[in-house]
């Protein structure tokens with residue numbers, strides 16, 4: 001199913017597409033061609049697979065969480081992306097794109113980062129492959145995530161502070177795109193999730209598909225069955241799609257967990273599929289009209305601030321006010337703190353194939369502590385959202401086989417606990 005998506009123009013139903021300035025059309029076409037060609041090239045696939053094995057540390061294990069399972073009354077298996085080199089799934093995509101950069105004969109990479117995890121993964125693969133690396137980061141985020149700024153600099157990357165706007169991820173993306181437009185002949189924009197203009201949402205998903213491919217064969221051999229439920233946190237949505245894609249043909253339930261933050265009020269969360277009662281947003285009436293501006297399809301009275309619109313090159317669900325201005329977002333997990341969601345998720349939600357839900361900061365924090373104490377695994381606060389959902393829903397999951405994507409490790413979050 002997923003392999004057939006998106007269509008040739010990068011649409012996932014009414015979502016996705018390519019909403020960029022004219023100067024970026026040709027580089028996006030060049031990138032798409034390089035990616036499609038590399039996918040079919042056995043030498044490229046062998047090179048990528050070898051580096052995923054010997055450098056990233058794949059396959060990552062699938063771990064049975066036995067003490068937690070006993071407590072909850074369901075069988076919880078964890079896909080251990082926290083054990084990837086650099087501590088999260090993000091390097092799967094960063095490595096894949098960096099190999100494409102070499103293939104296209106480019107020498108310079110720009111990237112954006114919020115929490116710093118994608119910046120660290122990008123700086124790492126650029127060091128590995130000898131590419132010049134510039135990472136844009138909001139000054140607010142630089143202060144919050146100082147250890148990752150130091151890591152990127154140690155790895156030889158230049159970290160450029162972004163002072164504009166809210167001085168966070170959204171503004172860093174704007175700056176990275178500006179740099180890319182200016183230096184496009186030598187430079188690749190290494191985008192960190194299933195977001196942005198075509199081909200990024202599909203390409204990033206494919207570079208993460210290894211997560212689900214491994215997990216599917218591991219769970220069958222270790223647990224002797226397919227899972228009943230897959231659970232993953234959803235920021236842009238790359239670790240979730242990486243896990244889900246291999247199971248789309250199976251009778252498996254899928255749950256995407258967004259950042260419910262402090263409350264369902266606009267500005268207090270980063271849940272694009274949430275209404276003020278904590279439910280899913282209403283289906284928009286028919287396909288959204290063409291155009292580049294944000295269109296409010298969901299009535300503003302919905303309360304959470306989510307509506308279909310265009311941000312950073314793609315059409316998708318987006319947290320915005322009635323005038324189409326992007327809303328501020330909040331999450332205790334920096335990697336989930338972004339106003340838009342990947343366009344493929346928007347379609348999967350409309351189709352009902354994936355169920356989306358949100359977990360509050362407090363519940364995520366409780367899960368962070370509980371997994372640490374019960375299993376000896378300190379999860380990233382992002383991943384703790386997925387774990388928290390399982391804890392909250394334990395009664396309805398009784399006896400079920402639940403596979404949770406543990407997208408990253410929590411060392412990066414220790415500073416937040418002290419605040």
Ligand SMILES: *Cc1c(COP(=O)(O)O)cnc(C)c1O
Nearest residue numbers: 235236237238239335382407408
């Ligand atoms: C960045 C990040 C996420 C969120 O990104 P997705 O594209 O939604 O996967 C989740 N977990 C960790 C550990 C991250 O670093």
